[in-house]
Amino acid sequence: MSAVSRGLISRLRTLLTPHTSTTTIQFRAFSTEILTPDNEVIQPRIIEAKPGVMTKQSKRTGAIAIKCGMTALWDKWGKRVPISVLWFDENIVSQVKTVEKEGIFALQVGCSHKKAKHLTKPEVGHFRAQGVPLKRKLKEFPVTEDALLPVGTTINVRHFLPGQYVDVTGITKGKGFQGVMKRHNFAGGPASHGASKSHRSGGSTGQRDAPGKVFKNRKMPGRMGGGQQTVKNVWVYKIDPGRNLMWVRGQVPGATGNFVFVKDAFDEKPDITKLPFPTYFAPEDEDEESLEPMTVDLGEVDPFMAAD
Numbered sequence: 001m002s003a004v005s006r007g008l009i010s011r012l013r014t015l016l017t018p019h020t021s022t023t024t025i026q027f028r029a030f031s032t033e034i035l036t037p038d039n040e041v042i043q044p045r046i047i048e049a050k051p052g053v054m055t056k057q058s059k060r061t062g063a064i065a066i067k068c069g070m071t072a073l074w075d076k077w078g079k080r081v082p083i084s085v086l087w088f089d090e091n092i093v094s095q096v097k098t099v100e101k102e103g104i105f106a107l108q109v110g111c112s113h114k115k116a117k118h119l120t121k122p123e124v125g126h127f128r129a130q131g132v133p134l135k136r137k138l139k140e141f142p143v144t145e146d147a148l149l150p151v152g153t154t155i156n157v158r159h160f161l162p163g164q165y166v167d168v169t170g171i172t173k174g175k176g177f178q179g180v181m182k183r184h185n186f187a188g189g190p191a192s193h194g195a196s197k198s199h200r201s202g203g204s205t206g207q208r209d210a211p212g213k214v215f216k217n218r219k220m221p222g223r224m225g226g227g228q229q230t231v232k233n234v235w236v237y238k239i240d241p242g243r244n245l246m247w248v249r250g251q252v253p254g255a256t257g258n259f260v261f262v263k264d265a266f267d268e269k270p271d272i273t274k275l276p277f278p279t280y281f282a283p284e285d286e287d288e289e290s291l292e293p294m295t296v297d298l299g300e301v302d303p304f305m306a307a308d
Contacts, residue, residue: 049150054278058144058146058277059264061155062261062262064091064259064261065259066111066258067086067254067259069085082251083248084250085245085246086168086245086260086262087244088155090133091156092132093108093132105143105144105147109155111135111136111259112137113136131151139261143278146278148278153279157240157246159279160246161276162236163236164265165234165235166262167230167232167266168248168252169231169261170258170260172229174225177224178223179201180201180202180220183219188200202220205220206218231250231251234265235248
């Protein structure tokens with residue numbers, strides 16, 4: 001027979017013991033209303049899905065993409081240019097955060113589908129409370145007040161434009177424990193005379209009695225990769241609205257199949273007069289599957305030629 005806790009026994013005795021006085025049970029009422037310090041009810045914010053006018057202070061939401069791999073293009077000078085392919089898989093707005101309730105303006109975006117049995121109960125409850133499909137990956141993007149979107153709004157690849165610059169954030173490939181030559185690009189020791197099994201060592205790491213220690217931030221062997229990294233000012237070469245694909249120049253962090261977060265570049269800011277704000281709203285009669293890929297306008301001569 002399993003042991004019963006003392007707390008459970010004391011609770012049972014309390015319930016079974018008759019009381020002479022009437023006990024009043026009070027229930028706390030839970031409400032979703034937002035109250036001010038003076039207990040005044042704040043009406044919920046009404047957010048409409050309609051195009052707006054972007055200003056220099058406006059900040060749009062980002063999107064979640066899946067790294068599909070890499071390809072290559074050759075320019076007119078015969079130089080190989082690496083190209084990364086990103087897939088925007090069913091991005092929707094799964095939650096809206098406002099100053100009145102959460103203290104910030106932000107949009108939570110969900111990407112890709114996932115079954116309920118592969119999610120935790122709190123995650124399933126979150127999606128059902130918001131009334132959106134179950135998503136595999138979530139990411140919160142801070143935005144300005146004029147860039148808010150209602151829950152359920154679709155964000156596709158046409159949220160970005162060919163020719164603009166974006167910042168891509170992802171988790172780099174894990175390399176495990178590596179030495180200083182691979183991790184920090186050290187030159188290594190001499191490969192001939194005087195080197196006895198120390199060709200790839202880091203050399204001296206400190207002094208003698210003064211100061212008698214190794215300074216902080218000394219480059220030494222250790223864990224390499226597996227951390228978050230942002231590649232800034234990635235140039236968008238082409239987008240395919242029919243398949244929600246984007247071609248960007250250069251490498252993006254992460255292995256093939258990993259999630260990456262794409263947003264407007266902070267340094268190389270795009271032209272606000274051309275960007276769809278707060279996002280691209282497709283017309284009702286538009287057939288996405290019949291849309292042709294959109295390539296950046298580079299003039300009469302395209303410096304890139306597709307590789308065979």
